[in-house]
Every structure is written in structure tokens, then in C-alpha cells.
Amino acid sequence: xxxxxxxxxxxxxxxxxxxxxxxxxxxxxxxxxxxxxxxxxxxxxxxxxxxxxxxxxxxxxxxxxxxxxxxxxxxxxxxxxxxxxxxxxxxxxxxxxxxxxxxxxxxxxxxxxxxxxxxxxxxxxxxxxxxxxxxxxxxxxxxxxxxxxxxxxxxxxxxxxxxxxxxxxxxxxxxxxxxxxxxxxxxxxxxxxxxxxxxxxxxxxxxxxxxxxxxxxxxxxxxxxxxxxxxxxxxxxxxxxxxxx
Amino acid sequence: xxxxxxxxxxxxxxxxxxxxxxxxxxxxxxxxxxxxxxxxxxxxxxxxxxxxxxxxxxxxxxxxxxxxxxxxxxxxxxxxxxxxxxxxxxxxxxxxxxxxxxxxxxxxxxxxxxxxxxxxxxxxxxxxxxxxxxxxxxxxxxxxxxxxxxxxxxxxxxxxxxxxxxxxxxxxxxxxxxxxxxxxxxxxxxxxxxxxxxxxxxxxxxxxxxxxxxxxxxxxxxxxxxxxxxxxxxxxxxxxxxxxxxxxxxxxxxxxxxxxxxxxxxxxxxxxxxxxxxxxxxxxxxxxxxxxxxxxxxxxxxxxxxxxxxxxxxxxxxxxxxxxxxxxxxxxxxxxxxxxxxxxxxxxxxxxxxxxxxxxxxxxxxxxxxxxxxxxxxxxxxxxxxxxxxxxxxxxxxxxxxxxxxxxxxxxxxxxxxxxxxxxxxxxxxxxxxxxxxxxxxxxxxxxxxxxxxxxxxxxxxxxxxxxxxxxxxxxxxxxxxxxxxxxxxxxxxxxxxxxxxxxxxxxxxxxxxxxxxxxxxxxxxxxxxxxxxxxxxxxxxxxxxxxx
Ligand SMILES: Nc1ncnc2c1ncn2[C@@H]1O[C@H](COP(=O)(O)OP(=O)(O)OP(=O)(O)O)[C@@H](O)[C@H]1O
Ligand SMILES: [Mg+2]
Numbered sequence: 001x002x003x004x005x006x007x008x009x010x011x012x013x014x015x016x017x018x019x020x021x022x023x024x025x026x027x028x029x030x031x032x033x034x035x036x037x038x039x040x041x042x043x044x045x046x047x048x049x050x051x052x053x054x055x056x057x058x059x060x061x062x063x064x065x066x067x068x069x070x071x072x073x074x075x076x077x078x079x080x081x082x083x084x085x086x087x088x089x090x091x092x093x094x095x096x097x098x099x100x101x102x103x104x105x106x107x108x109x110x111x112x113x114x115x116x117x118x119x120x121x122x123x124x125x126x127x128x129x130x131x132x133x134x135x136x137x138x139x140x141x142x143x144x145x146x147x148x149x150x151x152x153x154x155x156x157x158x159x160x161x162x163x164x165x166x167x168x169x170x171x172x173x174x175x176x177x178x179x180x181x182x183x184x185x186x187x188x189x190x191x192x193x194x195x196x197x198x199x200x201x202x203x204x205x206x207x208x209x210x211x212x213x214x215x216x217x218x219x220x221x222x223x224x225x226x227x228x229x230x231x232x233x234x235x236x237x238x239x240x241x242x243x244x245x
Numbered sequence: 246x247x248x249x250x251x252x253x254x255x256x257x258x259x260x261x262x263x264x265x266x267x268x269x270x271x272x273x274x275x276x277x278x279x280x281x282x283x284x285x286x287x288x289x290x291x292x293x294x295x296x297x298x299x300x301x302x303x304x305x306x307x308x309x310x311x312x313x314x315x316x317x318x319x320x321x322x323x324x325x326x327x328x329x330x331x332x333x334x335x336x337x338x339x340x341x342x343x344x345x346x347x348x349x350x351x352x353x354x355x356x357x358x359x360x361x362x363x364x365x366x367x368x369x370x371x372x373x374x375x376x377x378x379x380x381x382x383x384x385x386x387x388x389x390x391x392x393x394x395x396x397x398x399x400x401x402x403x404x405x406x407x408x409x410x411x412x413x414x415x416x417x418x419x420x421x422x423x424x425x426x427x428x429x430x431x432x433x434x435x436x437x438x439x440x441x442x443x444x445x446x447x448x449x450x451x452x453x454x455x456x457x458x459x460x461x462x463x464x465x466x467x468x469x470x471x472x473x474x475x476x477x478x479x480x481x482x483x484x485x486x487x488x489x490x491x492x493x494x495x496x497x498x499x500x501x502x503x504x505x506x507x508x509x510x511x512x513x514x515x516x517x518x519x520x521x522x523x524x525x526x527x528x529x530x531x532x533x534x535x536x537x538x539x540x541x542x543x544x545x546x547x548x549x550x551x552x553x554x555x556x557x558x559x560x561x562x563x564x565x566x567x568x569x570x571x572x573x574x575x576x577x578x579x580x581x582x583x584x585x586x587x588x589x590x591x592x593x594x595x596x597x598x599x600x601x602x603x604x605x606x607x608x609x610x611x612x613x614x615x616x617x618x619x620x621x622x623x624x625x626x627x628x629x630x631x632x633x634x635x636x637x638x639x640x641x642x643x644x645x646x647x648x649x650x651x652x653x654x655x656x657x658x659x660x661x662x663x664x665x666x667x668x669x670x671x672x673x674x675x676x677x678x679x680x681x682x683x684x685x686x687x688x689x690x691x692x693x694x695x696x697x698x699x700x701x702x703x704x705x706x707x708x709x710x711x712x713x714x715x716x717x718x719x720x721x722x723x724x725x726x727x728x729x730x731x732x733x734x735x736x737x738x739x740x741x742x743x744x745x746x747x748x749x750x751x752x753x754x755x756x757x758x759x760x761x762x763x764x765x766x767x768x769x770x771x772x773x774x775x776x777x778x779x780x781x782x783x784x785x786x787x788x789x790x791x792x793x794x
Binding site: 047050051052070071072074075076078079080082084085086087095096098099100127129147 | 391392394395396397398399400401402405409410413414416488489490
């Protein structure tokens with residue numbers, strides 16, 4: 001359960017207001033898609049939820065406790081992957097476990113299982129430069145799952161991919177979401193992606209970001225939803241909201 | 246890749262030597278000895294322990310300085326770069342002293358630490374230290390914040406971030422700085438060794454100067470140059486081993502990283518004349534040299550100028566080929582990345598390059614004999630003409646084989662001063678060998694050649710027939726190789742090597758199938774290097790062991 005209440009955030013000593021009174025909540029195992037114009041403050045919002053930004057007003061409560069800093073239970077996939085170029089796929093996946101003092105044996109078992117599931121085992125000794133965009137993103141997902149998180153925060157995870165790779169990864173993600181009972185928050189620019197993945201869709205208005213609407217979208221996460229009439233209807237509705245901003 | 250770096254040295258050294266030779270001839274004074282004189286003096290010195298003692302001492306001084314400078318500068322650079330507070334305090338100090346040439350502190354250091362190795366090493370270390378420090382600090386400050394955030398979100402501490410992000414990100418920067426400063430290190434080494442000492446290459450140079458032993462000065466200079474090259478190459482090698490992620494991108498980018506800026510153009514030239522078939526002719530030249538030694542004695546002078554002539558001829562021919570084919574290359578995706586079509590080297594520059602290489606070839610031939618000098622012109626014509634044969638006849642493969650196969654004959658003429666029918670058989674081996682696999686290479690370009698109306702056996706007769714022709718040529722190559730056994734009455738050891746070569750030919754042809762040409766590049770390059778080397782070993786041992794049986 002994530003509770004965000006009256007979040008406000010300023011940069012540059014208060015001269016730049018980025019978030020204006022953002023409140024919402026997500027139930028365990030649910031997902032939220034956040035959509036809004038570029039530069040409005042979506043990344044900033046995720047930084048607050050992940051505990052990386054500590055100076056803000058308002059409260060964030062996760063599993064009944066107010067957050068104080070980054071936590072192992074919350075995984076964060078940054079906007080541009082954040083894979084380390086000087087580590088191989090394998091070392092990147094093990095990184096979180098290494099930092100958190102997992103044993104070598106545990107690291108190897110988890111990494112092997114994750115890479116196998118995501119079809120990356122044959123690339124385990126590659127450096128990220130050699131991977132395609134979709135492969136990089138799968139490594140980033142594998143790495144965030146390695147610590148067995150409850151919450152997954154993703155900042156425009158698939159924005160650099162073409163439609164095929166994007167939909168393939170969305171399907172992979174929904175499987176992982178259900179299998180691991182994750183609570184997900186996804187920032188995206190893509191309306192179809194928001195509707196396909198978010199049980200709730202939060203539409204933010206321009207800077208400072210405030211919540212324009214929250215759309216309920218209970219069918220999200222079903223693989224068949226993509227071709228249903230209700231899917232297109234919701235997309236249309238979100239599109240109208242976004243165009244009005 | 247590696248081979249084109251090696252070739253870079255050979256080519257630039259050759260041109261340097263030619264200029265040196267011409268200058269020496271023009272000056273005609275003992276102050277500037279000819280390169281042959283300098284090198285034979287150098288080889289003589291290599292036999293003395295005194296030289297190696299000096300070389301060892303100098304090497305010890307630079308290597309120790311490099312190690313000390315790096316182990317201090319790298320960690321400090323990392324901390325300054327990482328800690329904003331430290332940076333505010335330390336950076337102004339560094340940048341204020343940065344423009345001061347540190348060498349001016351030499352007297353102070355000598356007064357403080359005396360005249361021994363310690364003060365020499367300290368001086369060189371100080372100079373290197375600042376270069377590495379600044380490069381490392383800048384490298385750390387260029388690290389994208391998102392890497393830190395990504396690690397922090399996993400619960401990383403400062404120590405984790407230093408270990409997993411900052412150190413590895415800064416490493417390549419410190420190595421590049423090290424590599425670039427080897428030149429500086431050697432110059433400072435010379436400076437500190439030039440007085441108040443009795444050992445080291447710098448001392449050797451100054452001492453010879455005092456004794457008016459001009460050739461010895463050059464022995465010292467050659468020694469120092471070799472030390473510099475070894476250091477530079479060792480550092481490049483270490484960098485590749487320690488920072489492998491820097492070198493996994495495409496081949497071209499890789500080379501640009503490995504050459505510092507001023508050499509980037511040089512690298513482009515070298516890619517232009519990239520290693521290809523011609524390199525396989527070198528062992529044939531050596532083999533011919535072994536055989537001709539029966540007829541006339543071989544001098545260092547001859548070997549030297551033969552190598553120079555080969556380098557010149559090869560560069561001229563390749564450069565001309567690329568220039569003539571630029572418009573064709575630009576249309577073929579496999580070759581469009583070559584240097585002229587992609588614009589890395591202008592046509593004028595390429596033209597100049599060809600002229601310089603041709604002059605190198607012609608003047609080296611002149612050093613050998615007048616006969617060689619006159620013959621160098623028709624040879625150059627043949628080398629240049631090959632480039633055009635592709636446009637009107639499918640015999641182009643044979644013409645290529647023919648032009649390369651002139652090498653053993655040329656070596657014979659250079660040494661013996663006459664032609665020989667016997668060595669013609671070795672030329673035939675080379676001709677059929679090269680033509681045979683040029684056809685295999687051409688299989689890759691079949692579609693393109695057809696579209697562009699270029700002639701090649703695969704384009705005209707199809708892949709299947711082309712493979713058959715290639716096998717046929719390689720059979721000829723093997724049979725003519727075998728015949729050398731009788732022609733030169735070599736030792737039976739020769740036959741063992743010949744058998745291995747036969748096996749390699751068979752392997753090579755088993756690797757290619759009409760529907761799968763993917764193996765043509767890499768595997769071939771390796772097998773061909775082995776074949777041509779084996780051929781040399783075969784003839785060498787066949788010749789040396791001949792007297793025993
Ligand atoms: N550390 C910072 N200091 C000052 N200003 C910042 C900082 N981080 C972000 N900003 C500013 O806050 C605003 C919102 O940034 P943010 O990255 O959250 O936007 P975004 O919605 O994620 O944009 P995009 O869709 O382009 O990724 C921008 O104007 C940005 O310049
Ligand atoms: Mg963003």
C-alpha cells in the first residue's frame with residue numbers, strides 16, 4: 001500500500017515549483033500509470049517515492065511507515081536504464097545483491113534464474129553497449145527484480161523502443177507483475193501503454209504538476225485487453241484529457 | 246586491427262628512415278650517420294652488457310615514475326572529483342600551478358634529494374602526476390548523476406559508489422592520460438639523465454656526444470625510441486585488458502579510441518591500406534631470400550632496402566586501388582565504410598599518399614641496384630593497372646595474383662642481379678594461391694558486382710563454378726609447391742610441411758559452401774597467415790637441413 005498525501009516540491013530555493021499538492025494511493029498488487037507533459041515533474045515524483053529526494057513537503061507512507069530513504073523493497077528503474085557500461089550483463093544484474101551483501105551462491109542462483117526467464121542468459125558476458133534497446137531494458141528489469149522487491153517504480157521504461165519490442169516487453173512485464181505480486185508505478189508518455197498497464201491512470205497537468213484526473217481502468221494487465229473495445233474507449237478518453245492540458 | 250597498428254609502425258618508420266637516409270646523403274657529414282650505419286651500430290651495441298645496463302636503468306626510472314605517479318594521482322583525482330567540497334579547496338591550487346612547467350623545480354629537487362635515482366624518479370613522477378590527476382578528476386566529474394541515483398536506490402553507500410561507479414568510470418581516463426604522457430616521460434627522462442649521472446640512455450647519448458662518437462649518439466636515440474614505443478604499447482595493451490568495455494563497440498570506433506587525437510588521421514590512412522592479401526606475400530619474399538642465398542651472399546643492406554621497397558610498393562598499390570575504386574566502394578555496403586568513400590581522407594590526401602609511397606618504392610629500388618631501379622617503373626604500372634581490370638575482365642583475380650606473385654622474383658633480382666626460371670615456380674605457387682582465395686572473397690560481393698556490371702568469376706559464372714575454379718587453383722598452388730622439392734633439391738622435411746599446407750587448403754575449402762560464405766572472413770585470415778608462414782618454415786628448414794641428408 002502506497003499513500004501519497006499533499007506532495008509539493010520546489011527546486012532552486014523555492015523559485016521553481018514542480019509538484020503542487022499531489023495525493024493518491026495504490027493498493028498492494030495494483031498499478032498506476034502516470035502520464036503528463038514533458039518537464040512537468042514526473043521523474044521528480046518518482047524520485048520522491050523512491051526515497052532519493054528527501055526534501056519535500058507532504059507525506060509518503062509505504063506499508064504503514066513514512067519513508068526515510070531508499071529501501072530494498074522499492075526497486076527503481078531510471079529513465080535511461082542506469083545500467084553501468086563497465087559491467088557485464090551478469091555483473092549488472094548482481095549489482096544490487098552485491099551491495100546488499102548477498103552471498104555469492106545466492107547471487108549466482110538468482111541471476112541465472114532471472115536471465116533465463118528474460119531470455120538473456122546467452123548474453124550474460126556482454127557489456128551493455130552491445131545490447132539492443134529492448135535487451136538493455138530487460139537487463140534493467142532483471143536487475144530490479146533481483147532484490148525481490150514489493151514495489152517497482154519505472155520512469156518511461158520502454159520509450160526508446162519500437163512498437164514491436166515495446167508491446168513484447170509490456171507483455172513480459174505484466175507476467176512478472178502478476179507472478180511477483182508487484183505494486184507498480186509507471187511513468188509514460190504513451191497513452192496505449194498507460195491504458196494497458198495502469199489500473200489507475202493519473203493525468204498530470206503542466207508545471208507545476210497537479211492531478212488533473214484519475215481514471216479507473218480495472219481491466220489493465222490482461223493480455224487480451226489490448227484488442228478489446230473498452231481498451232480503445234479508455235485510450236480515447238485519456239487522449240482527450242491530455243489534449244485539453 | 247592489431248595488424249594495422251603493426252603496419253602503422255612499419256610504414257611510418259620506413260618513411261622516416263628514407264628521409265633520414267636522404268638527409269644523411271645530402272649532409273654527408275659524420276654528424277648524421279646513415280640509417281644502416283646507425284642500425285648496425287645499434288645491433289652491435291645490443292650484444293654488449295653496457296647497453297643493456299643503460300637501457301635497464303632508464304626503463305627502471307620511467308616505469309617506477311609511472312607507477313608512483315599513477316598510484317598517487319588516480320586515488321587523489323577520484324576523491325577530488327567525487328567530493329565537491331574537496332574540489333573547491335584543491336582545484337584552484339592545482340589550476341594555479343598547472344601552467345608552471347614543473348621541470349623548473351629540478352634544481353630544488355636535486356638539492357633536496359641529491360643526485361641519485363630518487364630525485365630523477367621524483368621529477369618524472371611530479372610531471373606525470375599532474376597530468377593524470379587532472380584527467381582523472383575531469384573523468385569523475387563527467388559521470389552522469391543517474392548512475393549514482395540508480396545505485397543509491399538499491400541502498401548503496403558512498404563506498405559502494407566509489408567502488409562500482411567512480412573507480413571504473415575514471416580508469417580509462419587515467420590510462421589515456423598515461424599513454425599520452427609517455428612522450429613527456431621519455432623527454433624528461435633524457436633531461437634528468439643528461440647530467441650528473443653515469444648511467445642510462447640519456448647519459449649514453451651525452452657521453453657519446455662528449456666523445457665525438459656520432460654513431461653512438463644514434464644508438465642511444467634508437468634505444469630511447471624503442472623504450473618509448475614499448476611503454477606506449479604496453480599501456481595500450483593494459484588498458485584494453487583492464488577496461489574491456491571501452492573496446493566492445495564497432496571496429497572503427499575501437500581504433501579511434503586507441504589512437505590519441507593527433508594520430509587519428511594516421512589511423513585513417515592505415516585503415517585505407519588495411520591488411521589484406523598482400524601481407525601473405527611477405528613470407529614468400531623471405532622464402533625467396535633463403536633460396537637466393539645459395540647464389541649470392543645476402544647483406545643487411547639488401548634486406549633492409551627490400552623490406553622498404555615492399556612497404557612502399559604495397560602502400561602505393563593499395564592506396565591507388567582504393568582511390569580508383571572509391572566510387573565503386575561507396576555503393577557497396579561492405580566497403581562503403583572505407584576511408585575515401587566515407588570522407589575520412591580526401592582524394593588529394595590519398596593522391597599525395599600514393600606519390601610518397603611510390604617514391605619510397607622507387608628510391609628503395611635504386612638503393613638495391615640500377616636494374617631494380619629501372620624495373621620498379623613497369624612493376625608500379627602493373628600494380629596500378631590491376632585496379633582497373635575488374636571493370637573489363639573476369640581474369641582480374643589472376644592479374645591480382647600475378648602482381649603479388651612478382652615478389653619472390655623481385656627479391657631474387659634484387660639480390661642476385663639476374664632473373665631465374667627456378668624461382669618462377671615459387672611465383673606460380675603465390676599466383677595460384679592468391680588468385681584462388683581472391684575468388685572466394687569475391688563470392689561475397691557477387692550480387693553487388695553483378696549490379697554494377699563488374700567482372701569477377703563468381704559474378705560471371707556463379708558461386709558453384711567459382712568455388713570449383715578456386716579449388717583448381719589451389720591444387721595448382723600445392724603441386725607447384727611440391728615441385729620446389731625437386732627443383733631446389735630440398736630436404737625431405739620440406740615434404741612434411743607441404744603436407745600440412747595441403748591439409749590446411751582442404752580445411753579452407755571445407756569451410757565455404759555455396760550457401761554459406763560467412764566463414765570467409767575471419768577463419769580465412771587465420772588459416773592464410775598459417776599457410777604462408779608454414780611455407781616459409783618449409784623452405785627454410787628444407788634448405789637448412791639439405792646438407793644433412
Ligand atoms: N535537481 C534539480 N534541480 C533543479 N531543477 C530540477 C532538478 N530536477 C528537475 N528539475 C526541474 O524540474 C522540472 C521537472 O523535471 P522532471 O525531470 O521531474 O520532469 P519530467 O516530467 O520527468 O520530464 P520528462 O517527461 O521530460 O522526463 C524540470 O523543469 C526540471 O528542469
Ligand atoms: Mg522524466
